[in-house]
Amino acid sequence: MRLSIIALACIASAGIANAAPPEAVPPTKPGIPPVIVVKASNLVPIASRMTKGTISVRNTGTIAAGPFKVTVECKNLGKGSCVDPPEDAVAPYEDAAFPNKLTVTVPGLAPGNVFNHKISFWDGLIWPSGNYEFTVVADAGGAVAETNEGDNSGGTVMGVP
Numbered sequence: 001m002r003l004s005i006i007a008l009a010c011i012a013s014a015g016i017a018n019a020a021p022p023e024a025v026p027p028t029k030p031g032i033p034p035v036i037v038v039k040a041s042n043l044v045p046i047a048s049r050m051t052k053g054t055i056s057v058r059n060t061g062t063i064a065a066g067p068f069k070v071t072v073e074c075k076n077l078g079k080g081s082c083v084d085p086p087e088d089a090v091a092p093y094e095d096a097a098f099p100n101k102l103t104v105t106v107p108g109l110a111p112g113n114v115f116n117h118k119i120s121f122w123d124g125l126i127w128p129s130g131n132y133e134f135t136v137v138a139d140a141g142g143a144v145a146e147t148n149e150g151d152n153s154g155g156t157v158m159g160v161p
Helices: 002-018 047-052 087-093
Strands: 043-045 054-059 068-076 102-106 114-118 130-138 153-160
Touching (some): 043 130, 047 130, 054 068, 054 102, 054 130, 087 102
Antiparallel strands (some): 043 054
């Protein structure tokens, strides 16, 4: 009987050695719940790049994100409004679902990657002296299920002397 148990143990361990390794799971300790890893996208704007006219979003999640929209809103923190670009230049960035915001459609984004879009009319704008606040919202329409929906918005201020 002892030989049969040893033989079965050897056969079982040989099968385990040839099997695909399991996903890494931290050892459980008494009183500490196991860590659960959710596989999902997480879209985070890189708002600071707006000061150079670039809309940027990073997927910090573990899987690819499908198509989504990014919006940008500009607010003059002093008197007046933000610079108005020519109507024909802003037309490709308009979306009726997001009035008074620039909108860019992202076709999808792999995990760990960054989407960058340089606003086509940015370099032709003349900004009067003042401080301008940009709010960038990734996945503005809520099209992508994410691990953290609370980090989809970011802001930055551009100061013009």
